[in-house]
Each structure stands twice: as C-alpha cells, then as structure tokens.
Amino acid sequence: MESLIIEGTTKTPNVDFDSEKGKLEIRGRSIPENSIEFYKPLVDWLEDYAHTPKSKTEVNVHLEYFNTSSSKCILDVFKKLESIHKNKYDIQINWYYEEDDEDMLEAGEDYESIIRVPFKMIEIVD
C-alpha cells in the first residue's frame, strides 16, 4: 500500500506514514479549527494498514502544540493502533515532549492510561 505523506502547515502537523518500514510519524502543531477533516485520511489509512500491518510498527508522535479538538482525533488514531495491537502485532508509540513541558508529558500519560498499547515518553533535551 502507498505511504501517506502530508506536508505540515502552521496549524497542522507533518504526517509521514511509511507502510513499507512500518514507521508512522506525526510531527509539528495540530491546532486546526476543524480537526476531523484533517485526521480523516490518517484514520482511513490506518484502517487499510490494519489489513496487512508490519510485524512491528513504530509510531512517533512529536507534537509541539495540539488543541482539544485534535485530542479526540489523536485518540481515534491511537484506537486504530490498539486494534492492530490486539491482533498480536507489535506496536510501539513514542510520545515526544520538549524539555520541562509537563503539560505535553501529562497529555501523553493521559493517552497511555486509555489506550492498551506500549507507550514510551521521550523527553527532547536541547
């Protein structure tokens, strides 16, 4: 299947979902007014990917800011990953946060407590 690549804007993140490598990355800011519109292609792509996932998928979420409207869509993305994980595929979500950004760490921990997929919190030190 094809990879999904979306160029970031001031309000939406860069997306690089590489089906060959099993490496999915979301990076930047996610603060659109209409987040459903932005995230729909990601969720659709994951639905396809779920049919033939790699034995191991690495997910890197590297967000500087995200709004509450994105937070639900990000949860939808994670729920798709959770269903792949349930089918005995290896999934690892790496949640990056900038040094001392406790709010972003806490946001990652919120997801970790809802979604049954291994999470790793990674602090980015300058």
Add this chain to the structure above:
Amino acid sequence: MSFSINEYYTKISEGDVLLAYRGSINSELINEVLEAVESKLEAKNEDAKIRKKLYNVLVESLQNLYHHIEETHDGIEEDLDPKFGILVIEREDEGEYRVTTGNFVASVKTKFLKEKIDKINSLSKDELKDMYKFILNHQKISAKGGGGLGLVDIARKTGKKMEYHFYPYNEKYVFFDLQILI
C-alpha cells in the same frame, strides 16, 4: 444604565496590553493573533513554560469563540460583525498574563454556561484530569468541532479559577466575558 461595548473595551484595555482586538473572530484572525503573540513573547524572552501555556490558552479560548459565537445579534444596536468578539491579553503585576475574551451569548444559555464554569472551577487538579479523560474517551466531537474539552483543558493547564461576568445587554442577549490568568 445599559452596557456599552465601547466603554467595556476601553476599560479592559487600560492595563499593560500585549494585544487587544475587537471584531470578527475568524480563522485568519486566529492565525494572526497566534503569530503576533508568539513573536512578541519571543522578543520579550518570556519563559518557555509560560509561552506554551499562554499559546495553548489562546488557541482554546479563540477556538471556543470561533465555534460558539452567536451569528445573529437581534436588536444589538452597535454596528457589529456577525462573528463579533473581543480579545485582550495583558500583563499583570506579578508577571502573570490575563486573557479576556468577550462575546454575546443568548440569555437562555447563561445558566448552562455559568454552571459549566462553576463546576470546572470547583474541581481539583486530579478531578480535572479525570473529567478531561472521561470527555476525551466518551464524547463524540460535536459538529462545531469543540467537543466540550476547551474549558477543562484551560483549567488544567493554568491551575487557576476562571473568572467570568455576564453583562445584561437586551432582552435576548448578555455580553459574556471570560478571564483567564496564566
């Protein structure tokens, strides 16, 4: 004495103002405000933590306005844009920032809004976290895109009580202002 937008706006933009705006709250305006505030805070060398919190609060409060503003203003005398709102960001004495947003709200909605804010204000840090996670996991995003998380998120990130006022305007509308300290 009736409420006047001009008097209100003059009064709340008297302090050490970082940014004051009155007019249409649309997507472009939100972009401009965020960009302007970001560069001002950078120029001031403001602490990264405060910068991020302020940015987050601005995103949520402006998008709350954007999604919930009443587009018809029956009987409102002043010549206002349908998506009229007010935003003022000022620096307080102790290095805190105060973000004030204002908009017209249908009088019938005041009770709902008041109860919602009072409820959020009454919760502890852990209770806010639980409430946030519950809404995140159990409620669908509304057609307006908000999903009811904005105010909870603001309360969590600031750790402070939100202040608000309802100024009677006419039979149908009140002017609602929300003040957030960061």
